[in-house]
Amino acid sequence: MSSSSINSSTSCYCGKETPIRISTTDGNPGRKFLGCYRFPAKTCDYFRWVDPPTTPSSIQKKLDYMINRNDELDSKNSALEKKCRGIEKELEKKKLECECLIQKLEKLEKKLESATKLRKMMNWFFIGLCVLMFMFK
Structure with a gap:
């Protein structure tokens, strides 16, 4: 039918x-x-x-198919679990790299802040020196 x-x-x-x-x-x-x-x-x-x-043979064929399919899915599942573990390890590495970069950035920001303060002091010193030179001319 x-x-x-x-x-x-x-x-x-x-x-x-x-x-x-x-x-x-x-x-x-x-x-x-x-x-x-x-x-x-x-x-x-x-x-x-x-x-x-x-028929018993058609049931056996279906059973064989299901067993094979189950084995295929088990293999795929194992492969995906392995891949997932690899990705998780890679993620942990990236997190550590990120933490290191954040620490480096914080150090550079402190150096920049110190350099900015020094530049401002040098500017004021130069302005003061110019004023003194102008006054003693």
Whole structure:
């Protein structure tokens, strides 16, 4: 049955639209089926499978696929965890570098402040010297 015929309105014997349901039985786990909306009242016995029947080999194929996929995801997860640890180490290095740069900046700011004070003193000294030279001329 094609998905377009399933998606078009399918009605049960009551004349109501039938929803697609998913089986949770041990014999047909995960299979899709069409059934009356009144299910499980059993006033209408309309029932039709949407999926092909499951066989032990199809279940084994699904199980094998899921095991392989789980292994792939475990590998990816391990790789991402390793990458994350590397990034965290790099972040710690950058934090230390940043702290060192902040300390250097603070030292340079103190030197600049001292140099600015010295320049101001030298300017006043030069102005005073000019005044004295002008007065003794």
